[in-house]
Each structure stands twice: as C-alpha cells, then as structure tokens.
Amino acid sequence: MAAGRPRSFCKNQALDRALEVFWRQGFEGASICHLTEAMGINPPSLYAAFGNKEQLFRQALDRYAEVYAERRTALLAAPTGREAIEALLRDAARSLTDKSSPTGCLYVQAIAGGGEHGACIREMLKTKREDSERELRERLERAKAEGELPDDADPAALARFITTVAQGMSVQASGGATRKELERVVDFALGAWPS
Amino acid sequence: MAAGRPRSFCKNQALDRALEVFWRQGFEGASICHLTEAMGINPPSLYAAFGNKEQLFRQALDRYAEVYAERRTALLAAPTGREAIEALLRDAARSLTDKSSPTGCLYVQAIAGGGEHGACIREMLKTKREDSERELRERLERAKAEGELPDDADPAALARFITTVAQGMSVQASGGATRKELERVVDFALGAWPS
DNA sequence: CATAATATGTAGTGAACGCTAAATAAGTGC
DNA sequence: GCACTTATTTAGCGTTCACTACATATTATG
Numbered sequence: 176m177a178a179g180r181p182r183s184f185c186k187n188q189a190l191d192r193a194l195e196v197f198w199r200q201g202f203e204g205a206s207i208c209h210l211t212e213a214m215g216i217n218p219p220s221l222y223a224a225f226g227n228k229e230q231l232f233r234q235a236l237d238r239y240a241e242v243y244a245e246r247r248t249a250l251l252a253a254p255t256g257r258e259a260i261e262a263l264l265r266d267a268a269r270s271l272t273d274k275s276s277p278t279g280c281l282y283v284q285a286i287a288g289g290g291e292h293g294a295c296i297r298e299m300l301k302t303k304r305e306d307s308e309r310e311l312r313e314r315l316e317r318a319k320a321e322g323e324l325p326d327d328a329d330p331a332a333l334a335r336f337i338t339t340v341a342q343g344m345s346v347q348a349s350g351g352a353t354r355k356e357l358e359r360v361v362d363f364a365l366g367a368w369p370s
Numbered sequence: 371m372a373a374g375r376p377r378s379f380c381k382n383q384a385l386d387r388a389l390e391v392f393w394r395q396g397f398e399g400a401s402i403c404h405l406t407e408a409m410g411i412n413p414p415s416l417y418a419a420f421g422n423k424e425q426l427f428r429q430a431l432d433r434y435a436e437v438y439a440e441r442r443t444a445l446l447a448a449p450t451g452r453e454a455i456e457a458l459l460r461d462a463a464r465s466l467t468d469k470s471s472p473t474g475c476l477y478v479q480a481i482a483g484g485g486e487h488g489a490c491i492r493e494m495l496k497t498k499r500e501d502s503e504r505e506l507r508e509r510l511e512r513a514k515a516e517g518e519l520p521d522d523a524d525p526a527a528l529a530r531f532i533t534t535v536a537q538g539m540s541v542q543a544s545g546g547a548t549r550k551e552l553e554r555v556v557d558f559a560l561g562a563w564p565s
Numbered sequence: 566c567a568t569a570a571t572a573t574g575t576a577g578t579g580a581a582c583g584c585t586a587a588a589t590a591a592g593t594g595c
Numbered sequence: 596g597c598a599c600t601t602a603t604t605t606a607g608c609g610t611t612c613a614c615t616a617c618a619t620a621t622t623a624t625g
Contacts, residue, residue, distance in 0.1 A: 179601025180591040203398045207583055218584070220603065228583065286479075286544045301545055335542070335551060336558035343538025347530070349481045350496055356530060363531035367562040374571025375621040402613055412574060413614070419572095423613065 186224055187238070189214040193225075194235040198277040202232055202285060202296060233299060239281050240303050247310060256318025260337055261365055263311075267341050268357035271348035279349035283342050308338045328369045340364045381419055382433070384409040388420075389430040393472040397427055397480060397491060428494060434476050435498050442505060451513025455532055456560055458506075462536050463552035466543035474544035478537050503533045523564045535559045 192213045196205045207228060211218055225231040250266055253259040271279060282300050315330035324330070344357050387408045391400045402423060406413055420426040445461055448454040466474060477495050510525035519525070539552050 178593045179599085180593095180603075182602065183591095201398070203396070206581075208581080217604065219586095219605095222584070223602070283541055284481075286541060304545055329554075332554040333558065335547075336555050339538035339542050339555045340535060341538070342541040343534035343536070346478055346481060346537040346541065347534050350499055352530075359524075359527040360531050360534045363528065363562045366564070367558045369561070373623040374569080375573075375623095377572065378621095401611080403611085414575095414616095415573065417614070 182220075182224070184214070184216055184220070189216060189224070190231075190235055190238050193231055194239055194281075195277065197232055197235055198239075198281045198284065202228075229296065232296065236281070236285075236299065236303065240306075244306070244310075247307060251310065251314045256315055256321075256323050257365070257368055259314055259318075260311075260368075261361070264337070264341065264344075264361040264364060265358070267344055268354055268361055271345055272352070272354040272357060280342070280345040283345040284349065304338070308334050311337060325369055333369070336367065337364065377415075377419065379409070379411055379415070384411060384419070385426075385430055385433050388426055389434055389476075390472065392427055392430055393434075393476045393479065397423075424491070427491065431476070431480075431494060431498065435501070439501070439505075442502060446505065446509045451510055451516075451518050452560070452563055454509055454513075455506075455563075456556070459532070459536065459539075459556040459559060460553070462539055463549055463556055466540055467547070467549040467552060475537070475540040478540040479544065499533070503529050506532060520564055528564070531562065532559065 192215070193205075193210050196210050196213045199205075200209065207218055207221065210228075210231070211221055214221065216224075221231065225234060246266070247263065250262040251259045253262050270276075277284075282304055285300055286297065312330050312334035315324065315328075315333055318324050319326075319328055319330055324333075340360065344352075344360060347357060347360070387410070388400075388405050391405050391408045394400075395404065402413055402416065405423075405426070406416055409416065411419075416426065420429060441461070442458065445457040446454045448457050465471075472479075477499055480495055481492065507526050507529035510519065510523075510528050513519050514521075514523055514525055519528075535555065539547075539555055542552060542555070
C-alpha cells in the first residue's frame with residue numbers, strides 16, 4: 176500500500192498556535208479564519224488533521240492540561256503540604272500575570288463561553304478542574320496522615336478553598352491585577368491554613 | 371409637535387429579559403434572535419429602543435449593577451466589619467447557586483467573552499468590579515478606624531482577597547459547586563481574618 | 566379630519582460563520 | 596512510468612450573524 180503525501184506542518188506546533196488563539200479569544204470568539212491564519216494552514220488541512228472546531232479545542236485543551244498537570248505535580252512535591260500549596264499559589268500569581276501568554280487560566284476563561292457548544296465543552300473543562308482539585312486533595316490527605324494537619328481538618332474542603340482562591344486569582348488577572356497584588360492575595364489565603 | 375405611537379412593551383422588563391439571556395449565554399453567545407425572542411419584540415424595536423447589541427448589553431449591565439450594588443450596601447451595613455464580610459460571602463454562596471437565575475456572577479462570567487467587542491466591554495466590567503471592591507475597602511477602613519482590625523492591617527489588600535474569593539466562588543458555581551460547598555469555602559476565607 | 570411623529574411587522578441586506586467538494590500536488594510501492 | 600494514497604489549494608457551499616429599508620399602524624396635535 177502507498178503512504179500518500181506527507182503533512183507539511185507540525186501538528187503539535189499548529190495545536191499550540193490554536194491553543195493560544197482559543198486562550199485569547201475564547202471558543203466562540205476564535206473563528207476558523209483566525210485559527211487557520213495563526214496555525215499557518217488552510218481550512219481543509221485543519222479539518223483533516225483535527226476533525227472540527229470543537230475537537231480541535233478539545234485537543235488544544237488536552238495539550239494545555241498536560242503541561243499544567245506536570246507543573247502542578249512538580250510543585251506539589253514540596254516536602255510539606257503547606258510549602259506545596261504556597262508553591263502552587265505563588266506560581267499561579269506569577270504565571271497568571273505572565274505577559275508571554277494570555278492572562279488568566281484557560282479553564283477559567285473558557286467556562287463563560289456559554290452557547291450551545293458549551294454543554295460538551297463545559298463537561299470537559301469540569302473534568303480537568305476536578306483532576307486538578309483531586310491532586311490537591313490527595314496532597315493534603317498525605318499532609319494530614321503525616322500529622323501536618325489537625326485531626327479534624329478536612330482535606331477535601333481545604334482543596335476546594337485553595338482551588339477557589341486560584342480561580343479567583345485568574346479572574347483578577349484577567350481583570351488586570353498585577354503579580355504583586357496576587358501575591359498579597361496568596362498571603363491572605365495562606366493565613367487560612369488550619370493549625 | 372406630535373408624540374407618535376407609544377411603545378408597546380415595558381423597556382425595563384425587556385431589559386431584564388435581555389439581561390438573563392446575556393447572563394446565560396454570554397455576550398457573543400447571545401444572538402439578536404435569542405434576545406428579541408426573549409424580550410418579546412422584533413429587531414427594529416430593539417434597535418430603536420436600545421441602540422445596538424453592545425449598547426443593550428451595557429444597559430443590561432447597568433441594571434444588574436444597580437440591583438447588586440443596593441444589596442451589597444445593605445449587607446455591608448452590618449454592625450461589625452467581620453459580620454459585614456461574612457454576610458456578603460454567605461449571600462454570595464446562596465445567590466451564586468440560586469437556580470432561579472443563571473449560576474455565577476455576570477461580571478465574572480462576561481470577562482472571558484473575549485473577541486473584539488471585548489475591549490470596551492471589558493473596560494466597563496472592570497469599572498463595575500472596581501466599584502464593588504472600593505465599597506468593601508471603605509467598609510474595612512471603617513472597621514480599622516473603629517479598632518476592629520489591627521494597626522498593621524491593610525484594608526485594600528483584604529478587600530482584594532475577599533473579592534478574589536467571591537470571584538472564585540462564582541467560577542465554582544458555574545462549574546457546578548453546590549451552596550454547601552461554597553459555604554465551606556466561606557468558612558476558610560473567614561479563617562484568614564486578621565487578628 | 567389632516568398632519569406629523571414614532572413604533573411595529575415583514576422581509577431581506579451584506580458579511581462572517583463553520584465547513585467541504587473538486588482539482589491539483591507530493592509522496593510510496595510495484 | 597504507473598497506480599494508489601494522502602495533503603494542499605482554490606473556491607464556494609448553506610447558514611447564521613448583526614442590522615435595516617420600507618410599508619403599515621397608532622398616537623398627539625392643529
């Protein structure tokens with residue numbers, strides 16, 4: 176059997192470009208025209224390689240998730256639970272306001288996107304956020320098992336609180352907050368650590 | 371001079387209907403067709419009464435702001451600063467998950483909406499959020515003046531922290547969190563109160 | 566009643582949307 | 596070289612978008 180004409184672009188690189196457009200414009204705001212232009216390809220190539228707009232978004236989201244899951248895992252590996260959480264939030268304060276990528280977190284940014292496509296996409300985003308929160312909770316459960324947290328501490332609730340603060344920080348970043356301002360928020364959040 | 375044919379619908383009621391559509395679908399996701407259907411009028415009536423889609427959104431936003439500014443002011447009138455903040459956050463936990471209106475806060479929801487219309491709208495949303503945060507800060511400054519907060523307390527930073535938590539709660543609500551779960555978040559947030 | 570002024574319903578504008586058919590180009594295996 | 600497979604280019608599909616011209620209906624004023 177024959178192999179056919181080889182693809183003239185790098186799929187992962189194109190996916191990264193698409194991710195940035197989705198991140199900056201949102202799902203509905205990112206038109207196929209914007210996407211193909213940023214990706215440097217024509218519509219038929221996009222559809223041949225990625226399916227359709229929604230599937231492209233899902234793949235971009237998966238790629239985004241990979242990168243951040245890895246980073247999260249690394250940060251949570253800090254020796255104590257409290258250090259782990261602080262590392263996570265400090266990193267968020269920095270990366271959410273980093274101007275080399277769109278401000279705010281893609282997950283948080285994409286929740287609003289509403290519309291009818293929203294249902295399926297929202298479900299996927301929810302799963303990603305739950306993955307993140309679960310990893311936090313497991314780290315906190317370990318901290319509790321190691322005696323770092325009091326017996327009546329509730330790792331699940333604490334994980335949710337931290338997640339909530341991080342999501343709020345993303346909104347703040349989208350609204351123009353600076354890194355310094357987010358660092359102050361982190362200070363307060365850590366003040367809620369049970370003892 | 372003559373007065374012309376009177377309007378056959380209530381402008382404020384139509385605005386409320388439009389608000390709900392924007393709230394549920396986002397700015398870009400809410401089509402003129404959706405809006406006119408919900409408002410019970412035809413496109414020419416919409417344009418005659420409200421200008422265009424963007425101006426309609428601004429007016430709907432103003433109306434939303436009025437309602438919530440009033441509520442916020444009432445809640446912040448609690449005798450102590452801490453009670454005021456707790457009242458605000460408990461109310462948020464309830465109203466963000468209230469199923470009689472779309473989940474989450476319209477301001478937070480609308481930030482993502484990206485695109486090109488975004489610039490002007492984002493500016494307006496930012497102003498609204500700043501109004502809210504300023505009112506919180508002023509209440510906390512009063513608390514400090516009354517000796518409820520330590521001398522080294524920073525009302526502006528505390529106001530930002532509380533705002534951040536509230537915005538995070540909105541994201542949580544959009545993602546499906548229940549009122550109970552948000553109440554637990556409030557518990558933690560209040561744990562960060564300076565003493 | 567006639568006129569002026571404003572609102573409404575009908576119908577449709579050009580533009581942008583997501584997406585694709587058809588022809589062509591670029592590879593592999595025989 | 597020839598058949599086969601796959602990617603790319605060109606061009607345009609049908610639909611929906613925000614928005615509006617136009618004729619009609621409904622009011623106040625003279």
